[in-house]
Amino acid sequence: MNDNTRHRSRLPIRARVATTVGGAAATVSRLAGKGDGSVIGGVISLRLAPDLLSQLAAGRQVVLVTGTNGKTTTTKLITAALAPLGGEIASNIYGANMEAGLTSALTRAPGARVAVLETDEKYIPAMVRATRPKVVVLLNLSRDQMDRAAEIWLLARRWREALGNAPDCRVVANADDPLVAWAASSARQVTWVAAGQRWREDSWCCPNCGAHLQREGDDWSCRECGLRRPPVSWMLYGDEVIDPAGRATTLDLALPGRANRSNAVIALAVAEAFGVHAGQALRELRQVTSVAGRYTQVSRRGCDVRLLLAKNPAGWLEALDVIAPPPAPVLLSVNAQGPDGRDTSWLWDVDFRRLRGRNVLVGGERRLDLAVRLEADEVAFKLVDDIDEAIDAARAVAPNLEVLANYTAFQQYRVALGRVQ
């Protein structure tokens, strides 16, 4: 009897049938070429046994990872950091991050004792109840896809209530994000990480009482109610991580950008909660080079194309920090399909002025919205119809092209470039 069978056989009979049928549906969906099958498999399983997720999670050490940006990358980094534990780790690496996606991830890895699960921000209260996690990771909270996402002050309040009712759970939270810190401070056990906060437009005011916050560097405090940035045990400092013993170590990641260094420090703090030594965990983190096609570099007709994904203003701000310096041309691309958010107003929350004087190409289904935005910031650009037209334009001036796109625009380019991983 292998590990998988052993864990399954502990499930009640109805749950066992549900995971088998759900698994079959996922296989059919994969064979039919419809994504990775994790959502349809999970949905069918849940219809058969609504409390399936709780049963599947029972007896495992679950980590839930949430936040507006960096969920997928951090989930992958934590999974890597926990590799020294040995054994299989269940994870929803394809970003299916609601109840069905989590159910599917656990169904597929019945023998895994540890599960690292990316979780949609709205689903945190329900998923905390269902999976009784060992660790909940709160990365950041900012405006995102306003036409379908909940409002963020409301989200923070729901996180706060859920974590206050989960006494056995350890929360690993970014102390530099006031909304996150307020939400996490209801938890019994918190590991505070100074993970930085590049985007501040959603946290000028106190999440507890609404007064304008005092902010100085990374520090913040409220003069009215006394809420303040908690003392931290882990810190990101430039390219270094400072651990709870005060030791500084250079991160030296393969993944680019400040946001990923921040995600890596969070992953180290989670690894510590599992007893994995930071040095061991860091060696694993350095091996991660791309996440579901993000940061991947591909060569197309002699041009090195790098794909960056950013879905909202905070993500675009971080991504604009990451793009290669001139003369590398930059292709910006925006769609407004369901998963992107159907309103493009958020483009006006991004400051594009730093692209002035650069070679900028503009694509995507909503390229006119982006064009009007760039015009207002006095950034010169050229409209392009597709990735090949962008590559033609790029090759005239440089050997490489940096692509920054939102969700479905990114997926379209990924397909055009041959489903790059």
Added chain:
Amino acid sequence: MSPTRPLRLTWVYPDLLSTYGDRGNALVLERRARLRGLPVEIVEVNSDQRVPRDGDIYLMGGGEDLPQTLATRRLLADGGLHEAAGRGAVVFAVCAGFQMLGAEFGGADDAPVQGLGLLDIRSGRGEQRAVGEVVADVDPRLNVGQLTGFENHQGVTRLGPNARPLARVSLGTGNGGGDGTEGAYQGRVLGTYLHGPALVRNPGLADLLLYWAAGPLPPLPPQAEDLASRLRAERLAAVAR
């Protein structure tokens, strides 16, 4: 306004009321003034600062329930917006900001919250959230053409006798009170539910506000309008299908 002094675009409480690309409205006003050779400046006023009394156009954006209530309380205590509106300054408000201008609106638990009383409207919470593209025909006396925008709200706004509807919806929900209206205006105080942002997709509305503040405007060089006109045409065509 004296010709030497720049046109002051006063953005009220971006720390509380700017959830949704609201900066776009300020940037479009600034650009369209500058292209006409009008000196212009954007003044951002946070909620811990006194609202300047000498602004020409006051802008208010969208916000969640709690920030909306807090911002209203502070503006009532500050009095600056009332003073400015009282001497004829232009006020342009979107979504939560629009509701705040009225006599009352629905707060966090839907209990009525006293508004600023600058516009004869009353708002409450509707049954369903209105989310999607909007097309609306503007009151012909304002002469600004069709409105295109994106709404995302659960408010229901009813107009009293002193406020006029800004527009009548041909697509979308707008004020949601069953009368087919969208937005409202009263003198030079104007509000709308439209994001997009509204003034980006409706340059005619931006020019109306500039005209109210600065008087007759010279025309823009046609190429300066090209992209905005294309965007507008694309949005109107996309929903006409």
